[in-house]
Amino acid sequence: MTALAADVRVPARGVDASLEVAPGRTLVLLGPNGSGKSTALEAVAGIVPGAAVTLDGAAAPRAARDRRIGLLSQDDALFPAMSVRDNVAFGPRSRGVARAEARAEADAWLARVGLSGLGDRRPRELSGGQARRVAIARALAARPRVLLLDEPFAGLDVGAASTVRGLVAGLLSGVTAIVTTHDALDAHALADDVAVMEAGRIVEAGPAAEVLARPRTAFAARMAARVLLEGTMRGGALELSGGTRVPVTGGPGAGARAAIALRPAAVTVSLGDAPRSPALVWIADEVAGLEPRGDEVRVQGTVCAADVDPAVAGALAARAPVWFGVPRGEAAYALTG
Amino acid sequence: MTGPRWLAPLAALGGLLVALPLVGLIARVPWSRFVALVTSEDALTALGLSLRTSLAATVLTVTLGVPLGFALRALTGALRGVVRALVLAPLVLPPVVGGLALLYAFGRRGLLGETVGGSLAFTTAAVVIAQTFVAMPFMVVSVESALAATTGRREAIAATLGASPTRVLARVTLPTLAPALATGAVLAFARALGEFGATLTFAGSLAGVTRTAPLDIYLLRETDPEAAAALSLVLVAVAIGVVALAYRPVRSAS
Amino acid sequence: MTRRALPTLAAAVAVLAAAGCTASSADGAASPSTEQLTVFAAASLTDVLDAIDARFEAEHPGVTVVAAFAGSSDLASQIREGAPADVFLSADEAQMDTIADTLDGDPVLFATNTLTIAVPEGNPADVTGLADLADPSVVSVVCAPQVPCGAAAERLAALDGVTLAPASEEQNVTDVLGKVAAGQADAGLVYVTDVARASGIEAVPIDGADRVANRYPAAALADAADPDLAAAYVAFLAGDEARGILADAGFAAP
Numbered sequence: 019m020t021a022l023a024a025d026v027r028v029p030a031r032g033v034d035a036s037l038e039v040a041p042g043r044t045l046v047l048l049g050p051n052g053s054g055k056s057t058a059l060e061a062v063a064g065i066v067p068g069a070a071v072t073l074d075g076a077a078a079p080r081a082a083r084d085r086r087i088g089l090l091s092q093d094d095a096l097f098p099a100m101s102v103r104d105n106v107a108f109g110p111r112s113r114g115v116a117r118a119e120a121r122a123e124a125d126a127w128l129a130r131v132g133l134s135g136l137g138d139r140r141p142r143e144l145s146g147g148q149a150r151r152v153a154i155a156r157a158l159a160a161r162p163r164v165l166l167l168d169e170p171f172a173g174l175d176v177g178a179a180s181t182v183r184g185l186v187a188g189l190l191s192g193v194t195a196i197v198t199t200h201d202a203l204d205a206h207a208l209a210d211d212v213a214v215m216e217a218g219r220i221v222e223a224g225p226a227a228e229v230l231a232r233p234r235t236a237f238a239a240r241m242a243a244r245v246l247l248e249g250t251m252r253g254g255a256l257e258l259s260g261g262t263r264v265p266v267t268g269g270p271g272a273g274a275r276a277a278i279a280l281r282p283a284a285v286t287v288s289l290g291d292a293p294r295s296p297a298l299v300w301i302a303d304e305v306a307g308l309e310p311r312g313d314e315v316r317v318q319g320t321v322c323a324a325d326v327d328p329a330v331a332g333a334l335a336a337r338a339p340v341w342f343g344v345p346r347g348e349a350a351y352a353l354t355g
Numbered sequence: 356m357t358g359p360r361w362l363a364p365l366a367a368l369g370g371l372l373v374a375l376p377l378v379g380l381i382a383r384v385p386w387s388r389f390v391a392l393v394t395s396e397d398a399l400t401a402l403g404l405s406l407r408t409s410l411a412a413t414v415l416t417v418t419l420g421v422p423l424g425f426a427l428r429a430l431t432g433a434l435r436g437v438v439r440a441l442v443l444a445p446l447v448l449p450p451v452v453g454g455l456a457l458l459y460a461f462g463r464r465g466l467l468g469e470t471v472g473g474s475l476a477f478t479t480a481a482v483v484i485a486q487t488f489v490a491m492p493f494m495v496v497s498v499e500s501a502l503a504a505t506t507g508r509r510e511a512i513a514a515t516l517g518a519s520p521t522r523v524l525a526r527v528t529l530p531t532l533a534p535a536l537a538t539g540a541v542l543a544f545a546r547a548l549g550e551f552g553a554t555l556t557f558a559g560s561l562a563g564v565t566r567t568a569p570l571d572i573y574l575l576r577e578t579d580p581e582a583a584a585a586l587s588l589v590l591v592a593v594a595i596g597v598v599a600l601a602y603r604p605v606r607s608a609s
Numbered sequence: 610m611t612r613r614a615l616p617t618l619a620a621a622v623a624v625l626a627a628a629g630c631t632a633s634s635a636d637g638a639a640s641p642s643t644e645q646l647t648v649f650a651a652a653s654l655t656d657v658l659d660a661i662d663a664r665f666e667a668e669h670p671g672v673t674v675v676a677a678f679a680g681s682s683d684l685a686s687q688i689r690e691g692a693p694a695d696v697f698l699s700a701d702e703a704q705m706d707t708i709a710d711t712l713d714g715d716p717v718l719f720a721t722n723t724l725t726i727a728v729p730e731g732n733p734a735d736v737t738g739l740a741d742l743a744d745p746s747v748v749s750v751v752c753a754p755q756v757p758c759g760a761a762a763e764r765l766a767a768l769d770g771v772t773l774a775p776a777s778e779e780q781n782v783t784d785v786l787g788k789v790a791a792g793q794a795d796a797g798l799v800y801v802t803d804v805a806r807a808s809g810i811e812a813v814p815i816d817g818a819d820r821v822a823n824r825y826p827a828a829a830l831a832d833a834a835d836p837d838l839a840a841a842y843v844a845f846l847a848g849d850e851a852r853g854i855l856a857d858a859g860f861a862a863p
Contacts, residue, residue, distance in 0.1 A: 097530075462792070477748065477776035559750065559793075
């Protein structure tokens with residue numbers, strides 16, 4: 019197993035980031051589309067210049083072909099003129115493995131990704147999920163020291179995404195890997211460590227449990243699918259900038275900066291002067307934006323946010339006054355700096 | 356998409372302009388003697404020479420034109436435009452100008468000097484060079500435009516899998532270029548087969564050595580215009596067949 | 610397109626071609642009082658005919674001579690296809706014979722021409738006579754036997770018992786001269802008059818070249834627009850004044 023450290027500087031695409039992955043661990047690079055994640059991976063793989071990469075402390079070769087860093091790209095990039103088997107055997111063949119042996123290896127990898135028997139097909143005869151699995155098998159068959167997966171579940175339908183997600187989770191154990199995603203679910207499912215990328219820079223990094231459960235910036239919290247409430251500790255409560263006090267558990271001593279991270283679905287929305295449950299703490303806010311998210315709508319306020327039913331969101335307009343109800347007794351943590 | 360009606364008479368006129376000369380040619384062919392004329396020793400010698408030299412020129416065109424297409428693609432900005440124009444020039448040069456240019460480069464008093472020029476003068480190799488000179492642009496254009504349509508993504512991934520640049524070229528790039536290569540090769544072959552002016556100016560005209568079918572037709576007009584028409588028809592048939600082959604609609608297979 | 614339109618189109622093309630070949634006719638053509646005489650002349654007459662036409666025009670005010678120059682066989686076939694010529698000047702009698710049925714009266718011989726050996730300036734291969742052209746180490750070019758200059762070369766070589774070993778059999782004298790002037794060939798067989806008007810070329814005389822003299826016939830065509838003018842032109846060519854100009858250019862009297 020290999021330790022990876024990379025300093026990535028691709029000024030043309032605004033990327034300036036340092037990435038480190040300990041041997042056998044999976045780093046999830048979390049960021050919105052266009053934040054530079056793909057560029058960072060391409061640079062680490064050596065197909066875009068701009069990354070100083072060390073593997074186990076030694077500088078990696080300049081040429082991509084000598085780096086032994088595998089890259090699964092979002093478009094699969096299967097070779098259309100070859101059979102599926104020859105696609106997977108391409109890495110071993112490039113290393114000089116004899117044809118028959120390489121094909122046997124390819125078949126073994128196809129079996130591991132659940133595609134036994136499809137070796138004779140052409141890439142264009144595969145479904146999206148099958149093609150992605152072939153691409154994964156092809157990357158692994160080359161025996162990379164580090165594996166880079168760029169949005170491995172993007173562009174797949176729900177069923178295929180779920181199959182591939184299960185497969186990748188199994189294959190990544192014991193492999194040094196970086197996985198990019200914009201989806202907090204993938205981060206929760208796959209990450210040992212998480213680095214949050216915003217506009218080409220790493221804004222937060224650390225163990226997954228730390229970064230995902232205790233984000234320090236609103237941006238990182240949003241990427242982790244959390245609502246960050248920041249404030250100052252005042253005797254067992256978090257005092258928000260508007261003066262509202264939210265009773266919390268734990269947290270640093272009085273006067274220290276602290277935060278709680280809430281699931282947006284756990285936050286309730288109430289309008290106007292309607293009766294409000296005393297079980298929650300109510301924060302007066304106004305609607306900054308509405309953003310559809312699957313079955314629910316994210317109501318983004320200036321301080322808080324919540325995921326609500328579209329029927330509720332339908333009554334809201336930008337700048338409308340709104341109350342966010344947050345639960346009492348959430349775990350607070352210190353914000354430093 | 357048929358366009359406004361007034362296009363139709365112009366289209367008919369354009370069609371006539373192209374079709375009438377062919378009809379005129381066919382009308383002059385002495386059908387009773389046709390087989391005898393096109394299988395005469397002279398005709399077969401010329402056609403055989405044309406076939407051999409055109410095939411050799413096509414092989415040269417692939418061997419040199421494909422790398423040239425890659426090189427062109429590797430250039431950027433204004434330089435690419437300039438180099439492309441240079442490489443494509445033989446396409447639009449008057450054939451005699453092409454022949455003169457070849458003479459000044461590969462002739463006995465050309466840039467490469469007496470040793471090279473003297474060994475090429477009036478040889479079949481000179482014919483092949485002239486044909487390659489005029490046929491090359493088809494291959495270069497074909498390859499360059501096909502390369503422009505690829506993202507280079509598969510090549511990059513192939514490199515991460517440990518493939519050498521040669522292996523990437525052979526196993527990944529060339530297979531995707533295959534349709535473009537085929538089209539380029541067929542058009543190059545057709546162009547080589549029709550080459551006349553540069554050959555006449557540069558290589559000369561001697562039966563079995565440098566007198567290809569077009570040169571033979573040109574000479575035949577003196578003595579036997581009907582035989583010239585018959586041999587012309589053979590070349591027309593080959594040209595139409597080859598172009599039909601090269602431009603047949605390709606099923607999408609990307 | 611109607612049936613009548615076709616010959617008109619052909620005539621228009623021929624006149625355009627004729628106009629493109631002469632610079633001297635451009636100014637006079639516009640005047641309504643001008644009468645135009647179209648002369649189809651063998652390419653070897655190109656320079657000498659300008660001087661002759663100037664004299665003829667001086668003697669016939671209001672007449673403009675438009676001359677179109679090409680190989681005799683090209684011109685003969687154009688006349689057979691209906692090109693609107695008034696007078697035909699051929700470089701050999703055989704080509705004149707091919708259009709005998711379109712002539713107005715018998716052809717008149719007005720000049721003869723003999724062969725000589727053209728060599729590049731400095732005569733790099735030290736060619737001294739016809740026998741050297743049988744030596745394969747001397748790169749020689751001749752006209753193809755199918756065209757008049759080639760036929761004449763073969764006859765002359767046969768008279769001297771020489772077997773020519775040409776590297777190329779060209780379509781016409783111009784191509785032979787081109788190969789020699791470029792230094793591509795060491796020697797070429799052409800007419801005396803061709804060497805006189807070429808640059809970068811020297812002549813090596815052939816002993817007894819006058820045994821094979823090429824005879825130039827002139828004839829008015831039956832379809833001439835002004836038969837009298839056409840006949841006058843033919844007569845003028847055979848007259849003393851024209852003969853003097855022809856002699857200066859290297860042509861001998863018939």
